[in-house]
Amino acid sequence: MNNINNDNLSQLTETLFKLNNQLDKSIQNKQAIINKIKQKYEPRTEFNRWRNSEEGKLWKEQQYQKQKQCCAICQAKIELKWSHIDHLKPISIYPDLSLDTSNLQIACGSCNTKKNNSEIY
Numbered sequence: 001m002n003n004i005n006n007d008n009l010s011q012l013t014e015t016l017f018k019l020n021n022q023l024d025k026s027i028q029n030k031q032a033i034i035n036k037i038k039q040k041y042e043p044r045t046e047f048n049r050w051r052n053s054e055e056g057k058l059w060k061e062q063q064y065q066k067q068k069q070c071c072a073i074c075q076a077k078i079e080l081k082w083s084h085i086d087h088l089k090p091i092s093i094y095p096d097l098s099l100d101t102s103n104l105q106i107a108c109g110s111c112n113t114k115k116n117n118s119e120i121y
């Protein structure tokens with residue numbers, strides 16, 4: 001303790017503050033990267049990516065034929081290009097099932113929209 005004079009102590013304090021600031025900035029940068037990664041793998045984003053992929057498009061076409069070109073909810077005949085992929089168990093509650101094809105069906109736009117609106121509550 002005798003060797004540490006006031007100058008040393010204030011220098012040490014200043015260094016500690018600088019290091020602390022650098023650490024804060026580093027943590028903030030890492031948090032921003034984590035958020036970007038999370039967003040990329042957010043279930044809805046992942047589902048949209050799959051839906052727009054060749055695999056997703058092929059699945060939709062095959063499922064559409066399996067359902068005899070009808071909406072799985074109201075049974076109305078629908079056109080493939082206006083049809084939606086509906087999650088039986090909603091992504092908002094079952095994010096792990098967002099890409100599980102056994103949880104997916106083809107629905108008409110109005111059925112899917114009605115369902116999505118009711119999930120908000």
Ligand SMILES: [Zn+2]
Pocket residue numbers: 071072073074075076107108109110111112
């Ligand atoms: Zn329908």
